[in-house]
Amino acid sequence: MRVLVATDAWRPQINGVVRSLEYLASEAPSFGASIGFLTPGDFPTVPLPGYREIRLALASVGRIERAIKSMGPDSVHIATEGPIGWITRHVCQTRGYPFTTSYHTRFPEYLAERLPVPLRWSYAVLRRFHNGGDGIMVGSPTLEQALKAHGFRNLMPWSRGVDAVLFRPRSVQPLAFPAPVFLYVGRIAIEKNLEAFLALDLPGSKVVVGDGPLRASLQARFPQVHFLGTRTGRALADVYASADVFVFPSLTDTFGLVILEALACGLPVAAFPVMGPLDVIGESGCGCLDADLRRAALAALQVPREKCRAYALTFTWQESVRQFLDNVKRAHGMLTDAARPLFAG
Known part of the structure; x- marks a missing residue:
């Protein structure tokens, strides 16, 4: 065909x-x-x-x-x-x-x-x-x-x-930022609701991977956040594996492929309880969905990484x-x- x-x-x-x-x-x-x-x-x-x-x-x-x-x-x-x-x-x-x-x-x-x-x-x-x-x-x-x-x-x-060979837990973790590391990967644009993550009062470090029309303005407003630019392939997988929680602040995504990539690297997910996270995370216990994104991010620190990896392998x-x-x-x-x-x- x-x-x-x-x-x-x-x-x-x-x-x-x-x-x-x-x-x-x-x-x-x-x-x-x-x-x-x-x-x-x-x-x-x-x-x-x-x-x-x-x-x-x-x-x-x-x-x-x-x-x-x-x-x-x-x-x-x-x-x-x-x-x-x-x-x-x-x-x-x-x-x-x-x-x-x-x-x-x-x-x-x-x-x-x-x-x-x-x-x-x-x-x-x-x-x-x-x-x-x-x-x-x-x-x-x-x-x-x-x-x-x-x-x-x-x-x-x-x-x-998800490509579970590329996206997997790794022993070498290249990020040297203070832990815990809260990570976002995706476009830096208004529809991604990124400011909801960047404005959170969280311990450790916030890291953003990606680019888009709002990058310059958000980087200026949140100088304490580490903006790494675009990463792909092994470089992206390394960043996932080096973080402690993947934060997905979008309210409008239909799925969220980056959620699966994070899970495959053993990274628990924090997100709002909306379309995309509800369907991917659901009742798996591999992340925390909460209208209070800070509470979700902190709770996700307790999710076992091996559980996230095992769940991702079903996709x-x-x-x-x-x-x-x-x-x-x-x-x-x-x-x-x-x-x-x-x-x-």
């Missing part, structure tokens, strides 16, 4: 969407499938105003239609609601090509943080976008219920995994990819006839 993924989120962006798609491509061949991509790298781009590290593709109907015909996939999956996503949706609908979508980002809530746009307006646009396909993949039961309440249809579970990329491919087959009635091409080039 061949699937073409259309995504506005791609390298050099560092986020959960990009990492999920990278693992999807690397693991799909073990299931007899191949993944191709339409990304901003295939088009001229311009920087997103206020967030220059994100590039918006100047995509066109003709180029996207030619790319789909060239690959001749069995299905198209639209991962994002940006220019590439909207134009790919248009091509699929006008040409009768089967497609699925996935809901990764709570754009209505993000937009409401910046502009006085009513949530119902934003959800109406996204409902139109996603309900036009054959299925909408969502990362958690909480997100599924929330989208159902907003009128989204044909919702399908698509959980995430694998192999299972995540299998779930994705089964969703595609189910959406298009391919479960018993996976080799049947749904459209020709």
Whole structure:
């Protein structure tokens, strides 16, 4: 089976969407499938105003239609609601090509943080976008219920995994900050609610890994916090393994892949009891969810690290990819006839 993924989120962006798609491509061949991509790298781009590290593709109907015909996939999956996503949706609908979508980002809530746009307006646009396909993949039961309440249809579970070889406990811990070390990893942007963590009165040290439009202002306001910039791969895994608690202050994430990475390194999690942490941590006992984030962070210090690691091992990329491919087959009635091409080039 061949699937073409259309995504506005791609390298050099560092986020959960990009990492999920990278693992999807690397693991799909073990299931007899191949993944191709339409990304901003295939088009001229311009920087997103206020967030220059994100590039918006100047995509066109003709180029996207030619790319789909060239690959001749069995299905198209639209991962994002940006220019590439909207134009790919248009091509699929006008040409009768089967497609699925996935809901990764709570754009209505993000937009409401910046502009006085009513949530119902934003959800109406996204409902139109996603309900036009054959299925909408969502990362958690909480997100599924929330989208159902907003009128989204044909919702399908698509959980995430973690690279437990890369992200694991380590004996060598490179951070030399006073303990305990409370860590945040992710974008430094308004939607991440990072100030709720930085303003906490906590013992030891606070460490932030990542970059974004608010980094300079937050670094100036919280000079006692250690901002390490972007880390990836082994360097990122080392930081996780060197910390004592992972603090996840976001109120709007749909999953939180960084939570799994932290757990795989033996790092307990402190977070608000909201979508994402509720679904990943749940009743596992591998973290503390509390409306009082300081109380959660201090309580998480008592969670055994080996318990966190064992729980993280139940989330694998192999299972995540299998779930994705089964969703595609189910959406298009391919479960018993996976080799049947749904459209020709």
